[in-house]
Amino acid sequence: MRRLFLWALSLLICALLLLPGCERQPEPVEFTTFAMDTVMNFTLYGEKKQTADAVKSLLTGEVSALEGILSATQESSEIARLNRRGTGGVSAETAGVLAKALELCEVTGGALDITAYPAVKAWGFTGEARRVPSPAELEALAAKIDYTAVKLEGETVTLLEGMEMDLGAVAKGYAGDVLAETVRANEIASALLDLGQSTILAVGAKPDGKPWRIGVVDPAQPGRYFAVVELEDMAMGASGGYQRYFEEDGVVYWHILDPDTAAPARSGLASVTVVAPSALLCDGLSTALFVMGLEEGAQFWRDHPELAFEAVFVTEAGEVFRTAGLEGRFSLAEGYEELEVTVLE
Ligand code: AMP
Ligand code: MG
Numbered sequence: 001m002r003r004l005f006l007w008a009l010s011l012l013i014c015a016l017l018l019l020p021g022c023e024r025q026p027e028p029v030e031f032t033t034f035a036m037d038t039v040m041n042f043t044l045y046g047e048k049k050q051t052a053d054a055v056k057s058l059l060t061g062e063v064s065a066l067e068g069i070l071s072a073t074q075e076s077s078e079i080a081r082l083n084r085r086g087t088g089g090v091s092a093e094t095a096g097v098l099a100k101a102l103e104l105c106e107v108t109g110g111a112l113d114i115t116a117y118p119a120v121k122a123w124g125f126t127g128e129a130r131r132v133p134s135p136a137e138l139e140a141l142a143a144k145i146d147y148t149a150v151k152l153e154g155e156t157v158t159l160l161e162g163m164e165m166d167l168g169a170v171a172k173g174y175a176g177d178v179l180a181e182t183v184r185a186n187e188i189a190s191a192l193l194d195l196g197q198s199t200i201l202a203v204g205a206k207p208d209g210k211p212w213r214i215g216v217v218d219p220a221q222p223g224r225y226f227a228v229v230e231l232e233d234m235a236m237g238a239s240g241g242y243q244r245y246f247e248e249d250g251v252v253y254w255h256i257l258d259p260d261t262a263a264p265a266r267s268g269l270a271s272v273t274v275v276a277p278s279a280l281l282c283d284g285l286s287t288a289l290f291v292m293g294l295e296e297g298a299q300f301w302r303d304h305p306e307l308a309f310e311a312v313f314v315t316e317a318g319e320v321f322r323t324a325g326l327e328g329r330f331s332l333a334e335g336y337e338e339l340e341v342t343v344l345e
Contacts, residue, residue, distance in 0.1 A: 026045045026046075026047075026190075026207050027049065028043050028044060028045050028052075029042075029043075029044045029045075029046065029049065029052035029053060029055075029056055030042065030043050030044075031056050031060070033059075033060045033063065033064075035060075035063045035064050035067050035175075036063070036067050036071070036171060036172050036175065036195070036196070038172075038195070038196030038197050039196050040063065040193075040194060040195045040196050041192075041194040041196075042056070042059060042179075042191070042192070042193055042194070043191060043192040043194075044056070044183065044188050044190075044191045045188065045189070045190040045191065045207045046186075046187075046188045047187065047188075051186055051187065051188065052188060054186070055182065055183060055186045055188060058182055058186070059179050059182060059183070059193075062175075062178060062179060062182060063175050063179060063195075066093075066171070066174070066175045066178065067171075067175075069090075069091060069093065069094050070094065070097060070167050070171045070174070071167075071171070072117055072126070072164070072165065072166045072167065072168065073126050073127065078090045078091060078094045079094070079165055079166075079167060082157055082159065082165065083117065083159075083164040083165060086158065086159050086160075086161065086163070087156070087157065087158040087159065088156070088157065089155050089156050089157075090155055090156075090157055091155070092155060094155075095152065095154070095155040095157075097167065097170070097171070097174050098114075098150075098152050098157065098165075098167075099152060100170075100174070100280060101114050101167060101170045101284065102114070102147060102150060102152065104170065104280075104281070104284040104285070104288065105147040106147075107304070107307070108284075108285070108288035108291075108292070108300070110147065110148075110259055111259070111287075111288040111289070111291040111292050112147075112169060112170075112284050112285075112287055112288040112291070113145050113146070113147045113259035114147055114150070114165050114166060114167060114169070114170075115144070115145050115146055115147050115149070115150060115159075115163050115164070115165055115166075116145050116166060116257050116259055116262070117164035117165055117166035118141055118144060118145075118162070118163075118164050119138075119141040119142070119145060119257050119262035120166055120168070120255070120257065121164075122137065122138075122141055122262070123253065123255075123257070123264075124246075125244060125255045130246040130248075130253070132248055132253060133262075138261060138262045138263055139262075141262035142259070142260060142261055142262035144160075144162055144163060145259045145262060146160075146163075149163065150163070150165070169239075169256075169283060169284060169287040169288075170280055170283050170284045170287075171283075172195045172196070172197065172199045172237075172279075172283055173195075173199055173235070173237055173278070173279040173280040173281070173282055173283025173284060174279070174280045174283070175195060175279075176193055176195050176199055176200075176201045176235060176279030176280070176283075177201075177235075177278055177279050177280050179193050179195075179201070180193060180201045180203050180235075180279070183203050184203060188203065189203070189204045190203060190204040190205065190206060190207050191203040191204070192212055195279070197238075197243055198217060198236070198237060198238030198239075198240075198243070198273070199235075199236075199237045199238075199279055199282070199283055200214055200231075200235065200236050200237075200279075201234075201235045201236075201279050202214070202231035202232055202233065202234055202235070203233065204232065204233060205232045205233075211230035211231055211232040211329075212230070212231045212232065213228050213229075213230055213231075214228065214229050214230075214231055214236055215227070215228055215333065216228070216229060216238065216273050216312055216333075217238060217240070217242070217271065218314075218336075219240045219241070219242045219270035219271040219314050220242075220270065220318060222242045222243075224333075224335075225333045226314075226320070226332065226333055226336040226339060227312065227320075227330060227331065227332050227333055227336065227341075228330075228331050228332075228333055229273075229275060229312075229326065229329055229330055230328075230329045230330075231275070231329075233277070234275060234276070234277060235275070235276060235277065235278060235279035235281075235282045236273060236274070236275050236282055237273070237274050237279060237282030237283040237285075237286045238271055238272065238273040238274075238286055239256055239271065239272050239283075239286035239287045239289075239290045240254075240256075240269075240270055240271030240272070240290070240314075241254035241255075241256065241264070241270060241271070241290075242254075242270070242271065243255065256287055256290050256291065257291075258291050259291070265290060265291040267290065267291060267292060267293030267294070267296075268293050268294060268315055268316055268317075269289075269290055269293055269294060269297075269313060269314065269315055269316065270314045270315060270316045270318075271290070271313075271314045272286045272289040272290045272297065272311060272312070272313055272314075273286060273311065273312040274286045274289065274309050274310070274311050275309065275310045275311070275312075275326065275329075276307070276308060276309035276310070277308065281307065281309060282309070285307070285309055285311075286311075288300075289311060289313070294313050294315060294321060297311065297313060298313070298321070298323075298344045301323055301344065310322070310323045310325040310326045310329075311323050312326070312330070319340070319342070320339055320340070320341045320342070321341070321342045321343075321344055322341055322342075322343060322344065323343075323344045324343055324344060324345050327343075
């Protein structure tokens with residue numbers, strides 16, 4: 001009788017364990033941190049909760065350390081010190097970021113230019129009162145923007161007189177790549193790292209094996225997404241006038257400057273979203289393509305298959321263009337089904 005009871009009990013336990021609803025769903029570790037002037041949201045799925053918890057403190061530490069060396073506005077950062085002194089040694093990490101950023105300035109023909117900082121400051125985008133510099137002031141500022149004059153020799157950097165650097169267009173992307181590496185090194189196979197202002201990295205797929213679905217902001221209504229891009233082990237970065245701007249006398253001035261004029265880039269675009277394995281590339285290219293505009297940006301995409309990126313362009317008139325390589329990964333969001341999307345080949 002007792003044996004029969006034990007047999008029935010074990011049968012019951014097995015049946016319960018096999019119930020589909022009883023399958024263990026991993027619990028995410030979710031947290032938010034404020035760094036690099038924005039709110040960052042992280043979602044990690046770890047095998048063991050301790051791992052994800054430990055990675056949480058690692059990531060918040062890493063992102064604030066990177067900000068501490070790369071920020072142009074933090075007095076104590078390596079970049080701020082260089083901007084004050086004009087020359088000096090930097091850490092291997094900063095030298096590495098500078099080398100990568102300068103490479104992107106070069107490949108984009110100077111649409112990205114990390115020496116735009118005096119102009120960024122003149123417009124007040126670093127936090128001081130926003131203002132519109134005079135045409136003469138802009139001309140003088142534009143004449144000083146020239147990444148080719150930045151000398152990087154090993155870990156020593158030298159700038160021209162009056163030149164100052166700003167890694168604002170690439171630092172968040174670089175941080176994203178570093179954090180994703182930390183996540184992977186800690187055996188977390190699934191994570192979403194949202195570094196704010198549309199810089200986002202997907203580590204692996206979602207725990208259910210499906211790709212992460214990331215919204216593309218509608219620049220005309222930044223609280224809404226007009227499209228969804230599916231990402232798996234991939235990064236996405238967007239740049240747009242809607243992210244930081246001010247209005248004066250009915251004119252909108254945004255934070256992405258054309259290095260040729262030192263004024264907000266008016267290329268006819270409202271936003272550019274870039275999808276690529278590296279968040280640094282997404283960040284740098286989205287800024288650069290915004291400066292280039294649709295025609296030049298599309299040609300840049302055709303001319304640089306080695307960069308392995310895809311892009312979504314939205315014009316100020318609200319037209320949407322996406323590159324062919326997003327086929328199967330791009331769809332229109334609810335409420336935007338009627339939107340016409342032109343595929344760039
Ligand atoms: P993002 O938000 O990544 O598009 O980068 C814009 C930020 O980079 C601005 O807030 C400026 O600090 C800086 N910036 C503006 N225009 C440029 C440019 N053409 N090249 C490099 N950095 C820029
Ligand atoms: Mg950028």
